[in-house]
Amino acid sequence: MTSKDIEGLLNEVEKPARYTGGEYNSVYKDKEQIDIRFAFAFPDVYEIAMSHLGLRILYYLLNMREDTWCERVFAPWTDMEDLMRENGIPLFALESRDPVAEFDFIGFTLQYEMSYSNIVNMLSLSGIPMQSSQRDKGHPFVIAGGPCAYNGEPLADIFDFFVLGEGEEVLTTILDTYLVWKSRGGSRREFLERAALIEGVYVPSLYNVEYRDDGTIESVRPISDRFPQRINKVIVRDLNTVFFPDKIIVPFMDIVHDRIILELFRGCVRGCRFCQAGMVYRPVREKNPGILAGQAEKLIKNTGYEEVSLSSLSTSDYSKLQPLVQGLIQAHGGKKVGLSLPSMRIDSFSLNLIKEIQKVRKTGLTFAPEAGTQRLRDVINKGVTEADLMIAAGDAFEAGYDNVKLYFMIGLPTETEEDIDGISDLAFKAVDKYFATDKRNRGRNLRVTVSTSCFVPKPFTPFQWQPQDSMQSFKDKQQRLKSKLRHRAINYNWHQPETSFLEAVFARGDRRLGKVLIRAWELGCRFDGWKEHFDYGKWSRAFEECGIDPDFYALRQRDYGEVLPWDHINVGVSREFLKGENERALTGETTPYCREGCINCGISELFDGGICNAGD
Amino acid sequence: MPVIRIEFQKEGSTKYISHLDLMRTIQRSVRRADIPVEYTKGFNPHSRISYGPALAVGVSSSGEYLDMEIKEQLDQDRLIERLNTSLPSGIRATAARYVPDGSSSLASVINAACYSIDGRAQPQNGHLKERLSEFFSLPHVFIEKTDKKGRKKQVDIIPMILDIEKILVQDGRVVLEVILETGSKGNLKPADLLGAIIKETGINLRDVTIHRKGLLVKRGERYFSPLEIFD
Numbered sequence: 001m002t003s004k005d006i007e008g009l010l011n012e013v014e015k016p017a018r019y020t021g022g023e024y025n026s027v028y029k030d031k032e033q034i035d036i037r038f039a040f041a042f043p044d045v046y047e048i049a050m051s052h053l054g055l056r057i058l059y060y061l062l063n064m065r066e067d068t069w070c071e072r073v074f075a076p077w078t079d080m081e082d083l084m085r086e087n088g089i090p091l092f093a094l095e096s097r098d099p100v101a102e103f104d105f106i107g108f109t110l111q112y113e114m115s116y117s118n119i120v121n122m123l124s125l126s127g128i129p130m131q132s133s134q135r136d137k138g139h140p141f142v143i144a145g146g147p148c149a150y151n152g153e154p155l156a157d158i159f160d161f162f163v164l165g166e167g168e169e170v171l172t173t174i175l176d177t178y179l180v181w182k183s184r185g186g187s188r189r190e191f192l193e194r195a196a197l198i199e200g201v202y203v204p205s206l207y208n209v210e211y212r213d214d215g216t217i218e219s220v221r222p223i224s225d226r227f228p229q230r231i232n233k234v235i236v237r238d239l240n241t242v243f244f245p246d247k248i249i250v251p252f253m254d255i256v257h258d259r260i261i262l263e264l265f266r267g268c269v270r271g272c273r274f275c276q277a278g279m280v281y282r283p284v285r286e287k288n289p290g291i292l293a294g295q296a297e298k299l300i301k302n303t304g305y306e307e308v309s310l311s312s313l314s315t316s317d318y319s320k321l322q323p324l325v326q327g328l329i330q331a332h333g334g335k336k337v338g339l340s341l342p343s344m345r346i347d348s349f350s351l352n353l354i355k356e357i358q359k360v361r362k363t364g365l366t367f368a369p370e371a372g373t374q375r376l377r378d379v380i381n382k383g384v385t386e387a388d389l390m391i392a393a394g395d396a397f398e399a400g401y402d403n404v405k406l407y408f409m410i411g412l413p414t415e416t417e418e419d420i421d422g423i424s425d426l427a428f429k430a431v432d433k434y435f436a437t438d439k440r441n442r443g444r445n446l447r448v449t450v451s452t453s454c455f456v457p458k459p460f461t462p463f464q465w466q467p468q469d470s471m472q473s474f475k476d477k478q479q480r481l482k483s484k485l486r487h488r489a490i491n492y493n494w495h496q497p498e499t500s501f502l503e504a505v506f507a508r509g510d511r512r513l514g515k516v517l518i519r520a521w522e523l524g525c526r527f528d529g530w531k532e533h534f535d536y537g538k539w540s541r542a543f544e545e546c547g548i549d550p551d552f553y554a555l556r557q558r559d560y561g562e563v564l565p566w567d568h569i570n571v572g573v574s575r576e577f578l579k580g581e582n583e584r585a586l587t588g589e590t591t592p593y594c595r596e597g598c599i600n601c602g603i604s605e606l607f608d609g610g611i612c613n614a615g616d
Numbered sequence: 617m618p619v620i621r622i623e624f625q626k627e628g629s630t631k632y633i634s635h636l637d638l639m640r641t642i643q644r645s646v647r648r649a650d651i652p653v654e655y656t657k658g659f660n661p662h663s664r665i666s667y668g669p670a671l672a673v674g675v676s677s678s679g680e681y682l683d684m685e686i687k688e689q690l691d692q693d694r695l696i697e698r699l700n701t702s703l704p705s706g707i708r709a710t711a712a713r714y715v716p717d718g719s720s721s722l723a724s725v726i727n728a729a730c731y732s733i734d735g736r737a738q739p740q741n742g743h744l745k746e747r748l749s750e751f752f753s754l755p756h757v758f759i760e761k762t763d764k765k766g767r768k769k770q771v772d773i774i775p776m777i778l779d780i781e782k783i784l785v786q787d788g789r790v791v792l793e794v795i796l797e798t799g800s801k802g803n804l805k806p807a808d809l810l811g812a813i814i815k816e817t818g819i820n821l822r823d824v825t826i827h828r829k830g831l832l833v834k835r836g837e838r839y840f841s842p843l844e845i846f847d
Contacts, residue, residue, distance in 0.1 A: 017632050017634070
């Protein structure tokens, strides 16, 4: 295969810029001078993949090494896939257009369970054997990181190993270990055994899972004492000194987040009980504003981007947000660089800040109360009250905003009809608030958009033992809301329960799901996160043919004594803490957020030495 | 404010990026080059850069043009040099001239474009050259076009073929060089011409590449570069 053959396909596909490479700041090296070829793989289309901050960081981090060339490979859209299969063109890296099967590593990032069928598809397109056990010395190591790697068990047969936690430091160690192994010419197994001793590396083939008659897990044990019983995640201790790129690839085509992303901090001081990110990314580590300002300056200069996004799990919790924002506006406002603040808790402080940034343009504001009643918000420990919300909405209307989005989850533990009705009550109260606002100040065209997603219990959260609500119940609740939310100013959006069900199965799945995944892919499943491609019928058939009951994973209440498929992974937050939080949830007891005092989640026992900044 | 007209190429893999993507790419390149471009007023400022007729995705070009309004007059060679260091590979500025006050926009002055169309004929023989020449001497060739409102209408493309520069046939390879009407008054896309050729002559062309040699200004019977004619 040559680059010329690929050119031939580009004339025939939708959005060929997804596959051309050659964007400004993309990295090209002489492959003869390279020891390690690394393909950073994202199992979704270009527009989504290129928006991912982890890719932006690790691409340049790996390319800083003179012995390594990191390239990108993403899921080809179905039109491109068909043409590649027809013409016998294997999955290729965007930069060199070489087949990824020739690489040393393919590193997938696992952001979302619904992208798993794309991983299988990408391996199939590359010609690399699907299962770790079938690969030999000529094949790349297929590895994975990202949030879903914390419970990668459904993918345990596919991946050679998982990297748990933040990749910046551990990847370097892995590559150094690889070079030593490669120069000695050892077996594949030898490398895996050596890698398993690196902190943060989990090699699933070196662990045996035993099951009980009732289908639950008896034990997960390493095959030898040489390997750790529990695998700890790794973190970067100091965000001020860790590598951050001073440039990023500037895509030709429009991508989902087409802007510079600054990372204000990692971790989260809030303790929302449904949120996996809030638990697994602990401890809280802030970057200081001076470092951030320097990074912004270089990135703006090297990319020509006109927008900088200040990103983190809860941006308004950054302790120096105001000075940072003012500094950035002062430095770059004159060059028409705009700022965006996603993930803001909307209160009067943040509203003032947003007003300052957006000056005149009134775009929409998003509020995420997550649940319809105070009782249920207490259950999930979302520290927002109705009064907070109404004050914020009132301020927003007063400031001229007329487009408000309200995000909720349905199917949360202990939810009743009253909580569902609470969602529509809140929407109508927002409408009333708008009409109570002085006509001269408020915008003209009120739009209240209510979105409900279906709650998916995730590993490493207090709700990891909870059953998911049934699909029928989700549909009934959506129906109830559809009939209640009838108003010309209100839009109601909802999620397909089937997608959330499948997400729940794989989120808390174990190794037995691997065969279902491959069967579903054989039946044609891919791009399951895309409505136009998701076909629940095929998944249903795959479960049936493999003799696996998906309800066992999604709908079952676990007891505290059960061995969970991810119990041998240590993210720092302790099982005892999660259990306590689940208990408090059921009695509606809230837990203060970390700024008010340490709640002993366990993270400081894994990482001692005052790493957690939450109390600062 | 001074306006500078820049001639540029769009080649290599950048031929696969759309006009909208090109505009975004140029805007960011201009920012990286720190060229003091003028911005539109309003809540969502954009750099004041305007373009000639859009190039179809998949078609490369060695003669594209843009007009850029800048805050201060800079040396044009220095400006091109600066811009070229910040353009992605495949896009390159090749020449520039300041536009005199009161000039017309690129969109209104450009009315033609020269294309080179290259492909392999299937089957490889059978009087290809004669059949192609015959096609170009037909009095009318109608193709169906859909207007903005979705209505279909028949359009005669022969008057929009302004000149035939070259018909080359060698070992089954066909190279056509044609000047086609381009712009707001009348526009013939090379892909539509190709479709009509295939339909009328029965010659099937494979592995086709289309290259725009340049956008042109037709005055009388003569053609000029948009760097030569401004009104």
